[in-house]
Amino acid sequence: MRLAITSGEPAGIGPDLCLRLAEQSWQDELVVLCDQKLLAARAKEMGVEVSFRRYDANEPVRASQRGVLTVCDIQTRADVITGVLNPINSDYVIALLDRAIAGCGSGEFAAMVTAPLHKGVINEAGRAFTGHTEYLAEQTATPLVVMMLAGDTPHGLLRVALATTHLPLSAVSAAITADTLTAVLRILDHDLRTKFGLAAPRILVAGLNPHAGEGGHMGREEIDTIIPTLERLRTEGMNLIGPLPADTLFTPRVLPQGDAVLAMYHDQGLAPLKYATFGQGINITLGLPIIRTSVDHGTALDLAGRRLDGAEPVADPGSLYAAVTLAAQLARKQTQ
Numbered sequence: 025m026r027l028a029i030t031s032g033e034p035a036g037i038g039p040d041l042c043l044r045l046a047e048q049s050w051q052d053e054l055v056v057l058c059d060q061k062l063l064a065a066r067a068k069e070m071g072v073e074v075s076f077r078r079y080d081a082n083e084p085v086r087a088s089q090r091g092v093l094t095v096c097d098i099q100t101r102a103d104v105i106t107g108v109l110n111p112i113n114s115d116y117v118i119a120l121l122d123r124a125i126a127g128c129g130s131g132e133f134a135a136m137v138t139a140p141l142h143k144g145v146i147n148e149a150g151r152a153f154t155g156h157t158e159y160l161a162e163q164t165a166t167p168l169v170v171m172m173l174a175g176d177t178p179h180g181l182l183r184v185a186l187a188t189t190h191l192p193l194s195a196v197s198a199a200i201t202a203d204t205l206t207a208v209l210r211i212l213d214h215d216l217r218t219k220f221g222l223a224a225p226r227i228l229v230a231g232l233n234p235h236a237g238e239g240g241h242m243g244r245e246e247i248d249t250i251i252p253t254l255e256r257l258r259t260e261g262m263n264l265i266g267p268l269p270a271d272t273l274f275t276p277r278v279l280p281q282g283d284a285v286l287a288m289y290h291d292q293g294l295a296p297l298k299y300a301t302f303g304q305g306i307n308i309t310l311g312l313p314i315i316r317t318s319v320d321h322g323t324a325l326d327l328a329g330r331r332l333d334g335a336e337p338v339a340d341p342g343s344l345y346a347a348v349t350l351a352a353q354l355a356r357k358q359t360q
């Protein structure tokens with residue numbers, strides 16, 4: 025298998041983590057999409073010993089050797105200062121994504137894995153951009169996709185999908201309609217079956233309001249939208265539990281009752297997930313025609329370029345390793 029790894033924001037930890045993929049060998053060919061000059065400079069800064077092999081799409085797919093990084097060289101638009109954002113390089117970040125999406129679409133790559141980018145600096149460069157998830161949906165002409173993050177906790181694997189993604193909190197209620205909730209739950213149920221092999225996935229659905237609305241006394245979204253939608257989808261055979269009060273949903277007694285949680289908005293679901301799994305979890309876009317996984321963290325500008333000599337904390341590559349491993353598993357499953 026050949027997997028594309030986009031290195032993300034050049035001033036952040038994406039290039040550092042990509043370099044650290046070469047700390048082990050991989051069964052698959054990992055092709056890092058990055059400016060090779062930037063990787064060489066960052067390796068020097070971090071004290072990493074690695075050699076680079078230029079990617080050639082016409083060569084046969086090969087396993088990745090420890091100590092060697094295969095690089096699809098795409099040049100930054102301006103010199104990179106580690107830890108310092110530069111809007112001029114936003115086009116470069118987008119070019120990495122476009123190259124990976126095109127390669128996944130043509131079959132050149134079996135999957136894409138994304139290192140973190142910085143949404144703010146891309147907007148500052150004049151491009152409306154809310155995240156990989158939404159960009160991938162747009163670029164693959166997919167009307168709706170679902171963001172799901174997952175990671176191991178002491179109580180078992182936790183999967184959290186989101187009914188809404190990157191939007192202001194003030195816009196969340198209006199975004200939760202019967203139609204969108206229905207579409208999100210259909211994608212989640214379908215992909216839990218097909219991608220994760222769950223024959224009858226049990227989905228714990230969070231309410232939106234405190235105490236799931238307290239019978240309508242603390243908000244009506246549960247009564248007006250969520251409950252009727254869940255009832256309708258249950259008649260189609262979906263195993264849906266809820267709406268449950270979100271504050272006690274993420275507790276060891278409730279979580280084992282489901283295979284995944286559907287949270288109504290970003291921080292409702294991701295705050296408990298990251299509390300339990302940060303640095304080791306993965307992000308996957310469900311409902312896409314291509315396979316895309318990602319890390320569970322952002323650009324961590326404060327950690328970029330740190331030397332690996334143990335003198336100070338460095339970015340943990342665990343989540344990128346987990347995202348690559350999952351992408352390869354899903355790609356393999358798809359070809360079986």
Ligand SMILES: NC(=O)c1ccc[n+]([C@@H]2O[C@H](COP(=O)([O-])OP(=O)(O)OC[C@H]3O[C@@H](n4cnc5c(N)ncnc54)[C@H](O)[C@@H]3O)[C@@H](O)[C@H]2O)c1
Nearest residue numbers: 139140141142143144318319321322323324326327339340
């Ligand atoms: N997949 C992605 O592209 C992705 C995911 C999350 C956030 N972001 C973006 O990243 C930017 C910065 O976001 P933020 O500051 O909210 O979150 P962040 O994850 O970059 O940083 C939050 C904290 O976690 C630490 N941290 C992050 N990754 C780490 C790692 N691998 N190992 C050890 N510590 C780590 C940071 O040093 C910081 O203290 C924003 O633009 C955000 O939108 C991108």
Ligand SMILES: N[C@H](C(=O)O)[C@H](O)COP(=O)(O)O
Nearest residue numbers: 155156157158307318320321
């Ligand atoms: N919501 C994600 C998180 O908090 O980890 C993150 O912002 C990444 O989103 P995209 O994969 O859509 O860029």
